[in-house]
Amino acid sequence: MAYSDKVIDHYNNPRNVGSFPKELAGVGTGLVGAPECGDVMKLQIRVRDDGVIEDARFKTFGCGSAIASSSLATEWLKGKRIEEALEIKNTDIVNELKLPPVKIHCSVLAEDAIKAAIHDYQEKWAKSAATAARS
Amino acid sequence: MAIRFPIFMDYHSTTPVDPRALEAMLPYFTEKFGHAASRNHPFGWEAEKAVEQARAEVARLIGARDPKEIVFTSGGTESDNLALKGAAEMYREKGDHIITTVIEHRAVLDTAKRLERQGFKVTYVPVDKDGVVDPEAIRAAITDRTILISVMFANNEIGTTQPIAEIGKIAKGKGVLFHTDATQAVGKIPVDVEAMGVDLLTCSSHKIYGPKGIGALYIRRKNPRVRIAPLIDGGGHERGVRSGTVPVPLAVGFGKAAEICREVMPEESARLRALRDRLQDGILSSLDEVYLNGHPEKRLPHNLNLSFAYVEGESVLMGLNKEVAISSGSACTSATLEPSYVIAALGVGAELAHSSIRYGLGRFNTEEEVEYVKTRTIDIVNRLREMSPLYELAKEGVDIKSIQWKAQ
Numbered sequence: 001m002a003y004s005d006k007v008i009d010h011y012n013n014p015r016n017v018g019s020f021p022k023e024l025a026g027v028g029t030g031l032v033g034a035p036e037c038g039d040v041m042k043l044q045i046r047v048r049d050d051g052v053i054e055d056a057r058f059k060t061f062g063c064g065s066a067i068a069s070s071s072l073a074t075e076w077l078k079g080k081r082i083e084e085a086l087e088i089k090n091t092d093i094v095n096e097l098k099l100p101p102v103k104i105h106c107s108v109l110a111e112d113a114i115k116a117a118i119h120d121y122q123e124k125w126a127k128s129a130a131t132a133a134r135s
Numbered sequence: 136m137a138i139r140f141p142i143f144m145d146y147h148s149t150t151p152v153d154p155r156a157l158e159a160m161l162p163y164f165t166e167k168f169g170h171a172a173s174r175n176h177p178f179g180w181e182a183e184k185a186v187e188q189a190r191a192e193v194a195r196l197i198g199a200r201d202p203k204e205i206v207f208t209s210g211g212t213e214s215d216n217l218a219l220k221g222a223a224e225m226y227r228e229k230g231d232h233i234i235t236t237v238i239e240h241r242a243v244l245d246t247a248k249r250l251e252r253q254g255f256k257v258t259y260v261p262v263d264k265d266g267v268v269d270p271e272a273i274r275a276a277i278t279d280r281t282i283l284i285s286v287m288f289a290n291n292e293i294g295t296t297q298p299i300a301e302i303g304k305i306a307k308g309k310g311v312l313f314h315t316d317a318t319q320a321v322g323k324i325p326v327d328v329e330a331m332g333v334d335l336l337t338c339s340s341h342k343i344y345g346p347k348g349i350g351a352l353y354i355r356r357k358n359p360r361v362r363i364a365p366l367i368d369g370g371g372h373e374r375g376v377r378s379g380t381v382p383v384p385l386a387v388g389f390g391k392a393a394e395i396c397r398e399v400m401p402e403e404s405a406r407l408r409a410l411r412d413r414l415q416d417g418i419l420s421s422l423d424e425v426y427l428n429g430h431p432e433k434r435l436p437h438n439l440n441l442s443f444a445y446v447e448g449e450s451v452l453m454g455l456n457k458e459v460a461i462s463s464g465s466a467c468t469s470a471t472l473e474p475s476y477v478i479a480a481l482g483v484g485a486e487l488a489h490s491s492i493r494y495g496l497g498r499f500n501t502e503e504e505v506e507y508v509k510t511r512t513i514d515i516v517n518r519l520r521e522m523s524p525l526y527e528l529a530k531e532g533v534d535i536k537s538i539q540w541k542a543q
Contacts, residue, residue: 003453011453017522034540035525036485038447038466038474042524059524063449063467067522102467 003064004098010068015075018057020044025128028121030113038062039106041070043113045077045085047121053077053085058113065103069093069110077114082121088114142504145460146437146497147291147319152388153344153498159391160346163384171381172372182383189390193351196393197317197336198327201356206373207381207389210350211318211339213366215242215285217352217377218314218335221363222283223250226312230280234258234311236268236297238477239287243316247285256280264481265430266295274305281311288317288326288336292464292477292493293429294438296320303332312361318342318350322396323404323435328353334361340385344498345392349385352376399498407496408436410505414494415439417509422516424529428464428478428491437496440464442478442487445526446519451492454515459508464491486525486535 003011019042020027026047033040039062046055056074060067072093077085093099093107143151152160163185171186173179187202194202208214223233235247237259247257258276262268268286277284284306289296299315306313314335317326321336322343328336336353340346354376355361369378396403419425424444443451448463455461464475466489474488494508520526525535 011450014522019527031524031538032541035489035535036540038486038489040524040540042527059522059527061445061523061525062447063465064453065467066447067450 006072006097007065007068007099010071010097011064014058014067014071016055016057016071016078017059019059020046020055020057025124026121028117028119028124030116030118030120032112032116033062033109035061039066039109041066041109041113043070043073043110043117045117045121047082047125051082053080053082062106062109063103065097065099066106066109068097069099069106070113072096073110073114082118085114085118138501138503138507140458141456142459142500142508144494144496144500144504144508145462146500147294147342147493147495148462149341149347150344150497151499152341152346153392153395155395156345156388156391160384160388163387167383169383171383171386172370186381186383186386189386189393192390192393192397193338194353196326196397197321197338197353198329199353200329203374204353204356206352206354206376207386208350208352208377209348210341211240211316211337212242212350214337214339214350214352215240215316216246217363217366218337219243219246219250219283219285220366221376222312222314222335222361223253223255224364225362226282230278230282232256232258232278232280233283233285234260234273234276234281235285236260236262236287237480238262238266238290238293238295239285240291240316240318243285243287260286262295262480264483265433266290266293266428266477266481267430267433268297268302270298270301270305273302274309277305277309277311281309283312283314285314285316288315288320289324289435289438290429290477291319292475292491293440293481294319294435295429296324296433296435299333300331306334307332312359319435322393322400323437325400328355334359335363340389340392343389343392343396345389346385349382349389351389403498404436407500410500410502411437411439411494411496413502414496414505414509415441417506418512421513425516426483426487428481428483428487439494439496440478441492441494442483442490443492443516444487444490445523445529446516447489448491450519451512451515454518455508455511459511461495461508462493464493465489 090107169178169182339350448465449467478488
């Protein structure tokens with residue numbers, strides 16, 4: 001399969017590889033996919049108090065397109081507000097990376113990972129807000 | 136010696152034509168262009184002589200008693216189709232049951248599936264964790280309706296070789312025909328249809344440094360005399376089993392390639408085994424959680440199939456593919472988007488099938504190339520593990536199987 005230059009670039013120079021401590025306040029973690037399907041993505045965001053994503057990290061088990069999709073997602077997330085981040089669609093990733101039809105599931109997984117990380121962050125935030133309200 | 140890139144280490148997929156085979160072929164494209172079935176002039180005689188000489192070389196390579204037992208086809212896929220469909224049609228009155236294995240090449244499996252749709256019954260015998268078929272399981276599957284057993288000689292992915300002589304003995308004892316797809320074995324390891332009790336055998340030219348577009352089916356003529364219904368009707372070439380003009384230059388190349396393989400086999404297989412062991416030992420001593428797919432000893436000397444836990448096969452290939460041609464059992468590299476059914480049949484789990492890489496060494500690989508491929512593989516796997524969430528979880532002591540994954 002021929003890869004687009006952008007996929008190759010993200011594969012060779014992945015952006016924001018790594019992990020934040022999960023328990024850290026403001027960190028949301030999404031872990032999606034399944035090893036038996038050949039794709040697992042872990043995507044993390046670190047959100048400021050004002051709701052802006054100040055940093056993002058990823059680790060991916062998967063093909064080059066999966067690695068590129070998650071790498072690109074972390075790039076796009078940085079500096080976005082939560083509500084803006086939720087607007088990132090898998091089709092945006094497909095277009096940017098010029099993914100062929102057989103690789104569209106990689107972009108779907110990246111969108112799922114973004115949503116899972118935001119969901120985790122929001123749950124954590126709601127929980128800590130509830131705890132704060134009780135004290 | 137300087138390495139020339141890209142390095143080809145995918146010799147199970149195909150091989151380059153040996154220059155000696157090419158040289159033998161060339162006159163038959165131009166000045167010696169006759170039709171081997173033209174019985175009445177020198178052009179035909181010349182072509183026929185060349186084809187018969189090639190037939191004799193192929194026969195000799197597989198231990199066939201008589202060159203007439205070799206039928207030229209377009210390749211391994213056609214030979215498999217011809218063996219299964221041809222025997223099924225010819226022996227339909229005798230029975231409707233075929234036995235094969237779960238790790239056969241698709242040319243056998245898909246042919247068997249078609250025969251099932253036509254009313255035949257097929258038993259797919261499983262393999263053990265090393266990919267070996269138990270001959271007793273074959274024996275147990277035989278019924279009074281069984282007409283054919285088809286078991287591959289050596290697997291194209293994991294290189295495991297099967298107990299062909301034992302199965303041949305069982306087949307003979309029960310009066311059932313025995314076909315083996317020996318596409319990966321012929322020319323690489325000793326194959327002897329007489330000693331091994333094989334009735335039908337598939338082989339292919341382009342796997343043994345001959346040209347693409349030609350293969351052969353061995354059809355036993357004595358003890359028992361096997362009859363096969365043709366797939367292609369026409370001029371009655373190849374003793375009526377395979378009509379169509381024999382491509383003389385391809386046959387000549389195939390014959391010459393077979394002759395070379397027979398002559399160099401002892402030396403070549405020892406050399407490739409040493410290179411393969413060096414590649415295997417080098418990788419296994421530098422990386423943890425690498426698993427050998429296939430049998431540690433009963434396998435092709437030039438095959439290495441490894442699963443690198445926590446990294447996906449296509450991403451390994453992507454890191455190498457400008458420099459090294461190898462292949463993977465990952466879903467992402469297959470036309471069907473399914474991970475390798477061969478590796479899945481070993482019961483290692485789908486995730487290790489996704490992580491499998493096949494190295495196929497061959498005649499033109501050098502020590503320097505093996506060293507290079509070894510080093511690059513280790514580098515890339517390390518790099519990909521650093522970005523693998525599964526590796527991170529494993530290092531934290533999390534059992535990956537304990538996580539509730541949501542499969543898409």
